[in-house]
Amino acid sequence: MIVFILATLIGVVAGLRAMMAPAAISWAAHLGWLRLGDTPLALLGYSWTPWILTLLALGELVTDQLPSTPSRTVPVQFGGRVVMGALSGAAIGSPSGSPTGGAMAGAVGAVIGTLGGQAARANLASAFGKDQPAAFLEDAVAILAALAIVMVLP
Secondary structure, three states: HHHHHHHHHHHHHHHOOOHHHHHHHHHHHHHHOOOOOOOOOHHOOOHHHHHHHHHHHHHHHHHHHOOOOOOOOHHHHHHHHHHHHHHHHHHHHHHHHHHHHHHHHHHHHHHHHHHHHHHHHHHHOOOOOHHHHHHHHHHHHHHHHHHHHHOOOO
């Protein structure tokens, strides 16, 4: 059961920041916290993968601050978050033999994170009077949640 909870939570992270979830999962696999060696997702633990995904996650943190960045609910953005949530959830489920269940939980979490994150950020931006502090707070939540999730992996 804990595997599906963690897969859902990493999906929520993907809903907040699409690349944060696979970057965290990749580091967990690379460091040996998540055993993916004999699964199709083993590439997440290869030596260069966490670095590449980390650069993409950092790029996303920067581009999220730009006014030209599209809403997270446009189809391409939304779909990307669901795919990254499913991928990250599948990785969490793989060592226990539940990659499909993990993927489904991660996808559900990504939908929750996308829609819930948008609503929370809008409320925070309204309270702050501008979006940037709300965006930074959302970044911090995504980073800390991703770290906490990979640190408690079974």
